[in-house]
Amino acid sequence: MYRAIRIHDYGGPEVLKLETLPSPVPGRGEILIRQEAIGVNFIDIYFRTGLYKLPTLPAIPGMEGAGTVLAVGEDVADLVPGDRVAYPTALGGYAECRTIAADRVVPLPPDISSEVAAACMLRGLTVHMLLREVHAVQxxxxxxxxxxxxxxxxxxxxxxxxxxxxxxxxxxxxxxxxxxxxxxxxxxxxxxxxxxxxxxxxxxxxxxxxxxxxxxxxxxxxxxxxxxxxxxxxxxxxxxxxxxxxxxxxxxxxxxxxxxxPGLTTYIAQRPALLAGAAELFGLIAQGVLSVRIGQRFALADAAEAQRALEARTTVGSTILVP
Known part of the structure; x- marks a missing residue:
């Protein structure tokens, strides 16, 4: 069993409900991750309110996170239990553990913590998209x-x-x-x-x-x-x-x-683009060019409070949930 935040109906922060669910099992091409940090982003609010429609209800919101591989499904050749990974755009993030397609995660370098990864994957790759691809600044x-x-x-x-x-x-x-x-x-x-x-x-x-x-x-x-x-x-x-x-x-x-x-999902739809963007992002963090500011940390159970703070624009830097 594991805990997750689920949405049964669109609405305000109060629709974010903490629930206990059966432990997931990775399918073909998937991995199971124990999440150590989860990013909170405005896109989560768009899905919660119904501005962006969820595939089905109830659903687990959240697009970004990082943690450790617990198990791998069939046809996953390049990841094993114990590997540290992160991802930027995959619904189902507000949970203690989750399954995800193996080709949607990137391996984490030893010097990048799960909290830093969860605070910068979606945001950092968005900046890469904006400054390097949508308009290549000079x-x-x-x-x-x-x-x-x-x-x-x-x-x-x-x-x-x-x-x-x-x-x-x-x-x-x-x-x-x-x-x-x-x-x-x-x-x-x-x-x-x-x-x-x-x-x-x-x-x-x-x-x-x-x-x-x-x-x-x-x-x-x-x-x-x-x-x-x-x-x-x-x-x-x-x-x-x-x-x-x-x-x-x-x-x-x-x-x-x-x-x-632009939408980040389009720009990193192909795995080589995802890996290249993440490599540049992690490289600049390692060089000290980029410093990831985590302005707020909330418990998973306090996801509604985290979204309220984001909506009120009282946050600075990145906001994460810590399961």
Whole structure:
């Protein structure tokens, strides 16, 4: 038997129920993991509320975790019990143990703890996707990043600094702004009022070639207004709600802009891409380029509290559950 958080109906944090379930058995191509740390991300909230639909109900939320292999199923050749692994995008994470397809995990280097892995796999690979693939940033380039003191945001600060990029970070408080600055943000903007005017001033009227926006509804138009002609709007989250009612004319009148909504699952669908991204991420952590900040730890039973804190935007860095 093992404990897990399950959702029986979509709704608020109160729908997250701690339950005891029969121990799972790995099937063909699967492994069984004893989880040592579990990542908490906004996508978990999207699944809980029904913004993103779960395949079936009841369901165990959570997309990210790390731990030790307990057993392997048939046709698993490269993993054995005792191996340490982590994964970034596989539903079923809020649990003491879980089964998962073997090709969706990556081996953990000895110097990467399970807590660090659970705090950075989804976020770190998201940053890799954003800065290296969605828009391959160049040294000297200026970018605008929302939620710069969040789990993704702090890694964006550090990675952008490493790549020689000037990053303008948008945050909600002065305290978060100082944290983002300490992690590598070149400039800080607190709050979202008159955002385009403040970006115009910082860039001497040039604006920015790319905006990375994880906030969604509340900042979408303001983000578009910060872009230079033919700039790229990267919308990769819905923290304030889903963006609706878009007119493509909005892109034309603001300078023939581009808009994309990338999803990490697509970018790491092929195992070589997953392994390559993880190798670069772990390598930069080992070099000291990236420091993973775990701002909050919650017990598995307190998953609802963890999501409440994330929704209220009172968290800094990454949030994890510790079974």
């Amino acid at each position: 040294p000297g380039e200026t970018i605008l990043v929302h939620a710069a003191a969040g789990g993704v945001g702090l890694l964006m600060c550090q990675w952008a600094r490493y790549l020689g990029v000037r990053m303008i970070g948008v945050v909600s408080t002065e305290e978060k702004g100082e944290l983002a600055r300490q992690n590598g943000a070149s400039d800080i903007l607190v709050g979202y009022d008159n955002l385009a005017a403040r970006v115009r001033k910082l860039t001497d009227g040039a604006m920015v070639p790319v905006v990375y926006d994880s906030i969604g509804k509340d900042t979408f138009v303001a983000s578009l207004d910060c872009l230079a002609p033919r700039g790229l709007m990267v919308s990769y989250g819905n923290a304030s709600g889903e963006i609706t009612g878009i007119s493509v004319g909005m892109l034309a009148t603001r300078g023939s802009l581009y808009l994309t909504r």
